[in-house]
Amino acid sequence: MPSFPRFAPAAFSLPIRALTRLAAVALALALAACATTPHEPPPGQFVERSVVVDGTSHRYQVFVPSRQAGGKHPATVLFLHGSGERGTDNQRQVDVGLGPFVREHAKTFPAIVVFPQSPEGTSWNGTQARVALAALDASLDEFRGDDDRVVLTGMSRGGYGVFELAILEPRRFAALVPVCGGITQPPALKEHLQVESVALAPDPFLAAAQKLQKLPVWAFHGGKDDVVTPDQTRHIVEALRGLGGNVRYTEFAGLGHNSWDAAYATPELWTWAFAQRR
Numbered sequence: 001m002p003s004f005p006r007f008a009p010a011a012f013s014l015p016i017r018a019l020t021r022l023a024a025v026a027l028a029l030a031l032a033a034c035a036t037t038p039h040e041p042p043p044g045q046f047v048e049r050s051v052v053v054d055g056t057s058h059r060y061q062v063f064v065p066s067r068q069a070g071g072k073h074p075a076t077v078l079f080l081h082g083s084g085e086r087g088t089d090n091q092r093q094v095d096v097g098l099g100p101f102v103r104e105h106a107k108t109f110p111a112i113v114v115f116p117q118s119p120e121g122t123s124w125n126g127t128q129a130r131v132a133l134a135a136l137d138a139s140l141d142e143f144r145g146d147d148d149r150v151v152l153t154g155m156s157r158g159g160y161g162v163f164e165l166a167i168l169e170p171r172r173f174a175a176l177v178p179v180c181g182g183i184t185q186p187p188a189l190k191e192h193l194q195v196e197s198v199a200l201a202p203d204p205f206l207a208a209a210q211k212l213q214k215l216p217v218w219a220f221h222g223g224k225d226d227v228v229t230p231d232q233t234r235h236i237v238e239a240l241r242g243l244g245g246n247v248r249y250t251e252f253a254g255l256g257h258n259s260w261d262a263a264y265a266t267p268e269l270w271t272w273a274f275a276q277r278r
Contacts, residue, residue, distance in 0.1 A: 042066055043106040048090060049142075051134045054127060059090040060135045063102050063113040064143050075111040075274045076145035078136045080154030080161040083191065086120045093117040097155045097179075101264040111151070111274065114139045124154070124161025125196045129168055132161075148278040153177035155260040156228060160195055163236070167197045167211045175216045175276040179263045180225055182232025183208050189227060209239035216276050218248040220263035222255030248272075 044065040050057045065074050077098070085092040093099065093115045102109050116135045118128040140147060152173045154162045159181015166176050183204045185194045194204075201207035217240060221233040230251060240247040250266065252259050263269065 044069060044102075044109060045106070046094065046103075049135070049138065051131065051138050053131045053134050058116070058131045058135070059088070060114065060116040060131075061090060061094050062115065062135075062139050062143065063099075063106075063109070063111075065110055065112065066107065069108050069110045070112070071110070073144055073146040075149035075151065076136070076140055077111050077113045077151045077153060077273075078132060078165075079113055079115050080124050080132065080152075080158030080165070081115070081117065082154075082156030082158050086118050086122065088117070088119055090117055097158075097260045098153065098264050101261075112139055112143050112145045123157060123164075123193065123196075125164050129161070129165055132165065133169065133172070149174050149274060149276065150278065151175045151177060151273045151276070153179065154181065155179040155263075156181065156257065157193060159228070160193060163195045163208055163212070164197060166215060167195070167208060170211060170215060171278070173215060174278045175218070175273050176212070177218050177220070177263075177269065177273060178233070179220045179260045180222060180228050180233070180257055181219075182228050183236055184232070186228045186232065188229070193228075203239075205235045205239045208236060209243050209245065213240060213243040213245040216246040218250070218269060218272060220250050220252070220259050220266075222257060222259035223251050223253040224256045225259065227257040 044063055046061050046063050048059060048061055050059045079098045081093040081097060085096055098113065099115060102113055114136050116132040118124065122128050124132060139145065150173050152162050152166060159178040162176050162178040162181055163183060166173055183195045195208060198204040198207040219233045219237055221230040223230055237247055237249045252262050255262060
């Protein structure tokens with residue numbers, strides 16, 4: 001039978017030392033590529049959490065900013081939704097108001113945002129106020145938020161809630177941003193809506209202002225709002241100014257009840273809000 005020549009293995013292999021050198025070169029090239037190729041920073045993300053108050057578990061959502069956007073101890077925003085977002089699905093409260101704005105700017109929004117949800121038929125007082133504050137405290141602890149830079153904001157019924165919670169815990173917040181909120185019952189609204197803590201005062205607006213005069217406030221309202229009429233915000237702003245309060249007011253002349261999209265898209269708002277300290 002014909003015989004085939006045998007090839008020595010050395011003819012097809014490299015010495016171990018040469019292979020080691022090649023591996024080192026390949027690794028160096030890979031590291032150089034990593035060092036010179038920019039990587040897209042991960043955006044912030046929404047996470048679900050729950051807190052137990054009075055033996056009942058209450059779910060809420062938290063936006064956690066990227067480390068690059070928020071830093072080691074980011075500012076924190078507590079957002080109170082309106083009547084239409086009430087429920088127990090733990091979703092509606094991030095679909096209207098501040099949630100869509102934060103989602104759109106998830107790569108750069110620099111703050112933790114806490115989104116509690118109140119059940120149907122409730123307002124931001126009593127148990128729901130305590131739930132919101134408990135969710136805030138849990139989020140500050142877990143995500144290492146800055147206790148001295150906590151901004152309280154809300155829209156419509158949540159705008160009333162801003163005043164309610166701030167009167168309840170005035171030393172907890174660095175700034176207030178009520179959007180289309182108010183103090184007393186809107187005449188055109190059939191549902192009960194008022195700031196309960198000052199409802200029995202001879203002048204509820206003045207009573208609220210006396211408790212909040214040391215807090216920076218930037219209020220927003222639509223000039224054509226026929227649900228919560230703009231006189232609600234005008235009156236509390238006037239009362240705060242009369243006491244020498246640090247208050248700004250933006251009224252969108254052509255807008256109705258939905259003034260929240262325009263309010264939260266105001267670039268100067270967030271620069272101002274995150275510059276405030278408790």
